[in-house]
Amino acid sequence: MASVNPEQDAPYQQEAGEFLTVMDEMAPQIGLDYSVDSLQRLDQFISEHFDPPNTKVVSEALTLRVGCYLGEVIIRHLGGEWNEDGKPEINELGPVEAIYPIERAKQRFQNGKQDSLAWYYHSVAKKLYEAGTTPGGLNGYGDPDEGGVVGFLISLFKK
Numbered sequence: 001m002a003s004v005n006p007e008q009d010a011p012y013q014q015e016a017g018e019f020l021t022v023m024d025e026m027a028p029q030i031g032l033d034y035s036v037d038s039l040q041r042l043d044q045f046i047s048e049h050f051d052p053p054n055t056k057v058v059s060e061a062l063t064l065r066v067g068c069y070l071g072e073v074i075i076r077h078l079g080g081e082w083n084e085d086g087k088p089e090i091n092e093l094g095p096v097e098a099i100y101p102i103e104r105a106k107q108r109f110q111n112g113k114q115d116s117l118a119w120y121y122h123s124v125a126k127k128l129y130e131a132g133t134t135p136g137g138l139n140g141y142g143d144p145d146e147g148g149v150v151g152f153l154i155s156l157f158k159k
Contacts, residue, residue, distance in 0.1 A: 012082045016072040019065035032069065034076050039118040042066070046108060046117075053112040063109060067102030070117050074101060078125055094133030099124055 020032045030041045046066075050056050071090055075081060080093040089098040107115040 011086070012068045012071060012088070015065050015068035019069050022065075034069075034073050036073065036077055036118075036121060039070065039073060039121050042069070043108070043113070043116050043118050047113060050109055051112050053110055058109045063106045064102060066108070066117070067105030070105060070120065071101035074099065074121060074124060077121075078128055093124070094128055095131040096124065096127055 020034075023030055023032050027045060030038070030045050032038050032042065050058060067088070071082065074090060078093065080090040080099070083089045083091050083098070088102040089100050091098050093099065101120070104115060104117065104120045108117055
């Protein structure tokens, strides 16, 4: 189901785009490109510059933009859309009622690696896969029958 107001997605998409632009200027080696792999590189960057948790001040703007970037990676690869009422959540992900990537970004900065952005993505992908609702074999990012990063991770959880 598409957003009733497609422009409602724009603020979160815009924040993600602005984050990508700033990071490309400040830290081009990270290579943020909305790929699933870029989440691991972003986690590593956060570890190098902000861990241990709570040792540096992290602005709300940074947390928001990291969360929006995470959300856009999820939307582009797993589906869903930003909440049509402007809430900081992603809906329309099949059996998953809502996910909260901005909240996950906040947790990443507060708690460290245990709240990895990449792991969050893969846990959402796993839930969707188990429910049989992922579009196009996870959009080429790891159909478990054909290998791939997500496929490998999902195979770890199979009984």
